[in-house]
Structure formats: structure tokens, C-alpha cells
Amino acid sequence: MNWIAIAVTFKLALLTAAVLLVVGLPIAYWLTFSKWRWKFIVESVVALPLVLPPTVLGFYILVAIGPHSPVGRFYSDVVGHPLPFTFEGLLLASILYSLPFAVQPFAAAFEQVDRRLIEASWTLGVSKLKTFFRLIVPLSTAGLITGAVLSFAHTLGEFGVVLMVGGNIEGETRTVSIDIYDEVQALNYAGAAKTALLLLAVSYSVLLLVYAMNRKVWAVWPQR
Amino acid sequence: MAAALTVECRKTYPGRFTAATQLTLPLDPPRVLILFGPSGSGKTTLLRCLAGLEWPEEGLIQFGPTTWLDAASNIRLSPQARRIGYMAQDYALFPTHTVRGNIEYGLSDLPVEARQERVRELIALLQLQGLEQAKPAQLSGGQQQRVALARAIARRPQLLLLDEPLSALDAPTRSRLSGELRALLTQLHIPSVVVTHDWAEALTLGDVIAVMQGGTILQTGSPQEVFSRPANAEVAQIVGIETVVQGHVVANDNGLATVSVNGTMLKGLAADVNGTAVYVCIRAEDVLLEQSGSGVTSARNHLSGRITEMLPQGVLVTVTVDCGFPLRAVITRGAREELGLETGSLVAAVIKAGAVHLVPRSTQLHMGRSSQ
Numbered sequence: 001m002n003w004i005a006i007a008v009t010f011k012l013a014l015l016t017a018a019v020l021l022v023v024g025l026p027i028a029y030w031l032t033f034s035k036w037r038w039k040f041i042v043e044s045v046v047a048l049p050l051v052l053p054p055t056v057l058g059f060y061i062l063v064a065i066g067p068h069s070p071v072g073r074f075y076s077d078v079v080g081h082p083l084p085f086t087f088e089g090l091l092l093a094s095i096l097y098s099l100p101f102a103v104q105p106f107a108a109a110f111e112q113v114d115r116r117l118i119e120a121s122w123t124l125g126v127s128k129l130k131t132f133f134r135l136i137v138p139l140s141t142a143g144l145i146t147g148a149v150l151s152f153a154h155t156l157g158e159f160g161v162v163l164m165v166g167g168n169i170e171g172e173t174r175t176v177s178i179d180i181y182d183e184v185q186a187l188n189y190a191g192a193a194k195t196a197l198l199l200l201a202v203s204y205s206v207l208l209l210v211y212a213m214n215r216k217v218w219a220v221w222p223q224r
Numbered sequence: 225m226a227a228a229l230t231v232e233c234r235k236t237y238p239g240r241f242t243a244a245t246q247l248t249l250p251l252d253p254p255r256v257l258i259l260f261g262p263s264g265s266g267k268t269t270l271l272r273c274l275a276g277l278e279w280p281e282e283g284l285i286q287f288g289p290t291t292w293l294d295a296a297s298n299i300r301l302s303p304q305a306r307r308i309g310y311m312a313q314d315y316a317l318f319p320t321h322t323v324r325g326n327i328e329y330g331l332s333d334l335p336v337e338a339r340q341e342r343v344r345e346l347i348a349l350l351q352l353q354g355l356e357q358a359k360p361a362q363l364s365g366g367q368q369q370r371v372a373l374a375r376a377i378a379r380r381p382q383l384l385l386l387d388e389p390l391s392a393l394d395a396p397t398r399s400r401l402s403g404e405l406r407a408l409l410t411q412l413h414i415p416s417v418v419v420t421h422d423w424a425e426a427l428t429l430g431d432v433i434a435v436m437q438g439g440t441i442l443q444t445g446s447p448q449e450v451f452s453r454p455a456n457a458e459v460a461q462i463v464g465i466e467t468v469v470q471g472h473v474v475a476n477d478n479g480l481a482t483v484s485v486n487g488t489m490l491k492g493l494a495a496d497v498n499g500t501a502v503y504v505c506i507r508a509e510d511v512l513l514e515q516s517g518s519g520v521t522s523a524r525n526h527l528s529g530r531i532t533e534m535l536p537q538g539v540l541v542t543v544t545v546d547c548g549f550p551l552r553a554v555i556t557r558g559a560r561e562e563l564g565l566e567t568g569s570l571v572a573a574v575i576k577a578g579a580v581h582l583v584p585r586s587t588q589l590h591m592g593r594s595s596q
Contacts, residue, residue, distance in 0.1 A: 114316070116312050116314070116316040117316050117318060117319075119275075119277050119303070119310075119312070119316070120310070120312060120316040120318070120375075121318075121329070122276075122277070122302070122303040122304055123275055123276075123277070123303045123304075123306075123308055123309075123310035123376075124329055124330030124375065124378075124379065125304045125307070125330050125333075125379060126304065126329070126330060126332070127304060130332075134329075135318060135320075138320045139319070139320055
């Protein structure tokens with residue numbers, strides 16, 4: 001088994017989930033509570049990675065962070081090397097690719113929070129930001145864990161985006177899914193099978209966790 | 225000008241009505257204002273505008289020297305900045321927090337010791353000892369209501385807003401707790417606005433009643449004034465109690481109380497009456513008129529008096545009889561002709577004890593009130 005690829009994959013998935021937990025919360029909050037009439041435009045953009053072929057998404061990300069784009073130029077001026085075909089570039093692509101897997105469960109959980117509780121908190125002098133952390137987050141834990149776990153699991157298995165943006169650099173951007181593909185190309189079915197089984201087991205366990213947690217009869221808050 | 229809460233708001237409800245509300249509540253001494261009216265009359269909306277949870281298109285809300293809302297100059301004070309205590313109809317207790325956690329939720333800017341002291345005070349005041357660690361779902365309706373009240377008053381608000389504070393409770397608990405709530409409001413000495421659609425609750429809790437319909441305040445006055453002298457037919461229909469007079473209980477014989485109203489003795493049912501000061505409430509359709517001196521009936525109250533006023537309304541006539549206090553009865557035109565009733569006629573009014581509703585008014589009540 002290619003332990004280096006496994007390490008890269010888990011590092012990528014963990015970082016993606018962590019960043020999305022931070023970045024996804026304000027986006028989900030805005031999507032849930034904003035009264036802006038054109039909100040659906042943003043909603044559609046966030047959901048786009050669900051339907052777009054990963055190669056298409058990867059292609060656009062590659063162009064957007066490449067040396068010919070302002071973003072790419074700015075990055076290489078500041079950091080000293082270009083963004084494509086590095087772990088950081090891959091991380092950025094993974095975050096965009098998994099965005100709906102985090103934001104949608106977050107927003108669904110926020111939607112479930114009774115508005116009257118939020119209003120009660122405001123009338124008690126607690127600011128909107130503090131209300132979010134003291135009331136909305138504790139009431140949305142199941143949804144927050146679901147979003148983080150799903151974006152983690154989704155990143156574990158990504159292939160097209162990795163290939164387009166990360167390439168196949170051992171120890172840097174070579175992930176498990178690419179390793180499996182390479183093994184099959186090299187007709188090493190036994191090696192591919194071991195890695196594939198590991199990925200299957202991890203993905204299945206993660207989904208088991210999510211579904212068990214969202215079971216109504218097994219509420220996270222038994223008092224509710 | 226003395227400090228007052230003044231409200232002037234317009235809010236449109238598409239497909240329903242445009243609410244135009246005007247209201248003034250003097251803040252000194254603090255009074256309990258009741259927003260009274262049928263459901264859908266805009267009471268809750270007005271309360272939410274006061275809380276800063278809803279925004280009228282046009283309007284001005286002034287609390288003493290502070291402007292809470294001035295739509296014209298785009299001043300919109302947030303709910304956080306108004307220092308109010310707001311209690312929603314279903315209490316909106318935080319399910320993830322304990323009783324203690326709910327009560328101290330709004331006190332996070334206090335130092336730990338002051339916060340603990342305040343929570344102790346409130347737990348004692350609202351008799352929640354032993355429930356500190358319970359979650360809201362483990363509490364009875366009455367206990368939930370007390371936790372919600374404790375939470376609302378924890379920050380010593382300058383205005384208390386209660387939306388149907390008793391409606392989530394079952395009937396026996398409600399009548400018990402309404403007296404307790406009145407005592408608490410009197411003790412707190414905070415200007416309060418209470419929404420209710422229940423006339424007994426309005427009489428128990430209120431110093432001033434504003435009758436609402438279609439988003440508009442039709443009449444404002446003391447409970448007795450509003451109930452006994454409705455400004456127009458609409459108010460009369462909403463309040464539905466034509467005779468409301470003050471009396472005091474002189475005897476209570478196993479729930480059948482004898483009440484003196486200006487010296488006239490009446491019998492009424494008094495299951496929940498503890499104090500002696502009461503409002504005596506009688507619906508006009510529960511009063512029977514007969515020619516003076518005729519017959520003995522099962523009814524406990526036979527009062528004689530002279531007719532002071534007769535108001536024909538369609539097939540019915542509203543008759544006011546002076547029997548020590550003005551008593552209103554409603555009879556048909558036919559009955560009036562048969563009995564030969566005219567202004568000045570002597571009649572007997574017959575009322576069953578069960579139709580004489582006694583609403584307790586604790587004696588403390590009048591302490592904080594101006595001489596109305």
C-alpha cells in the first residue's frame with residue numbers, strides 16, 4: 001500500500017473539512033437568514049460542484065490560479081512559486097469542490113433552529129454574533145458534524161479535480177484515488193484492491209456515523 | 225412632559241389590513257397596559273414592534289427620552305439596545321440550556337459573582353428552587369412560564385413585554401397563575417405591556433386596557449371604563465361584558481360569595497377568589513328583567529331598580545337599570561312592550577349566581593396606580 005499517498009489524502013481531507021467548517025459557517029448563515037431577493041443566485045453557485053464534472057471544475061480552477069491570472073500572479077509574487085500542482089493549490093480546489101457538502105448541511109441545520117429562540121436571545125441583549133455561537137451552533141451540532149464529515153469523505157475520494165489541479169506528484173499531490181488508478185494502469189490489481197478496500201471501509205464508516213447521528217430516534221440532544 | 229412610551233406606527237399586511245396604531249403609556253408610576261382584542265387584531269405585531277423584532281413601514285416609537293424607532297430619519301434601535309424583557313407566547317426557552325442557563329443567558333456582561341447572586345434572587349422570587357439543573361422539556365407548563373419570566377426580568381429591563389403569558393397553560397393553572405403574575409408585576413414595578421384575548425386575564429392583570437381591532441386601538445382606559453363604557457359598538461362587541469363594577473367580598477360560603485357593590489349585595493361563584501377586592505362582571509344577556517315584585521325563582525340575585533336608559537339595537541334593546549350600580553340587560557323589543565318598560569320604570573333584575581363572574585383584584589394593585 002502506498003502509505004505516502006494515504007497520508008497526503010488524509011491530510012488533504014482533514015484540512016479541507018477544517019477550512020470548510022470555518023468558511024462554510026458564515027456562508028450557510030447568510031444563505032439561511034438573508035432576506036436578499038437574489039439570494040438564489042449565490043445558492044446556485046454554491047451548489048454548482050454537485051452537478052459539474054470534476055474535470056470542468058478543475059479546469060476552471062487551474063485557469064483561475066494559473067500564472068496568467070491575477071490571482072495566480074499575486075500568489076507566486078508573494079509565496080515565490082506558482083499555485084497549480086502544489087498541495088496548497090490542491091487544497092484550494094478541494095475546498096471549492098466540497099463546498100456544497102459542507103454548506104448545505106450547515107444551512108439545513110440553521111433552518112431548523114426556531115426563530116423565536118433566536119429572537120429571545122436578541123431581546124436578552126445578546127448580539128447576533130454571540131447568539132450564533134451560544135445558541136445556533138449548539139442547536140445545530142448534528143448538521144455541523146454532518147457537513148464536516150461529508151466534506152472530509154468527499155475529499156477522500158476526489159479524482160478529477162486532483163488530476164487537473166494537483167497533477168500526480170508523489171508526497172505532494174498524489175492521492176489515494178490516483179494511486180489506485182496508477183496501480184490499475186500498471187496491472188497491479190492486488191495493490192489497487194488493498195487501497196480500494198481501505199477507501200471503501202473509511203468512506204462507509206464515515207457515512208454510518210452521519211446517518212446514525214441524524215436518526216430521529218437517536219437524538220443528539222435527548223431532552224429535545 | 226412626563227416620561228412616556230409613545231407609539232405611532234403604520235404597517236401594511238398584504239391582503240389583510242393596514243394597521244395604524246397610536247398609543248401613549250405614561251411610565252411613572254409604572255403601569256401594566258393590556259393589549260386586548262380578538263386573534264388577528266394586531267396585538268402581537270404591536271408588541272413585536274416594541275421589542276424591535278418587527279419594523280413598521282412608517283412610525284415613531286419613543287421610550288422616555290430615547291427614540292427606539294423613527295422610520296423617517298432611519299433610526300432603528302436593535303432589540304439588544306432597548307433593554308427590554310420580552311416573553312413570547314410559547315416562552316421560547318432554550319432547549320440546550322438548563323433552567324439556570326436560561327435565566328443567566330442575558331447576564332454574561334455581569335461579573336461571575338453578581339451574576340450568581342442575581343440568578344439566586346430570581347430563583348427565589350419565582351420559586352424555582354431545586355429545578356436549577358433541569359432542562360426546559362422536563363418542566364411543567366407553569367414552571368416553564370416562571371423560568372421564561374425569570375429570564376425576561378433578569379436584566380432588570382426598563383419595559384416588560386409579555387405575549388399571551390398564560391395562554392399555553394391549562395385552565396385551572398391559568399386562573400391560579402394569573403393572580404400570581406399580577407402580584408409579581410406589581411412587585412417588579414416595571415412598565416409592562418401584556419397581550420391577551422381573555423377578558424378575565426385583562427381585568428386581573430391590567431391597569432390600563434387598549435382594545436384592538438384590525439391593527440388599530442379603538443379605546444384606551446381603565447379596565448372598568450373600557451368594559452362598562454365601551455366607546456362604540458365595536459368595542460362593546462369585542463369586550464363582550466356589559467357590566468363591570470368594583471365590589472368587595474363580604475362573605476364566602478363554600479365558593480358562593482356575597483359581594484357588596486355600593487351597598488347592593490350580590491351572590492356569585494368565587495372558586496379562585498382569595499382577596500376581598502373584586503371586579504363583578506355580568507353579561508347583559510345573562511340578566512333577566514321582570515315586573516317588580518313578581519315571583520320567586522331559583523336565581524340567587526333579585527335586584528330592584530329604576531331604568532335609566534334604553535337603547536334599541538335592531539330587534540334588541542339594551543336596558544340600563546340603576547340598582548345601586550348601573551346594570552345592563554339586553555331584552556327583545558317584544559319583551560319590552562309586554563312588560564311596558566320605559567325609562568323610569570321600576571323593574572326587578574334576576575341574575576343566576578353562576579352568571580356573576582368575580583375577577584380578583586389584589587389590594588396591592590391600587591398602590592402603584594394614579595387615582596383613576
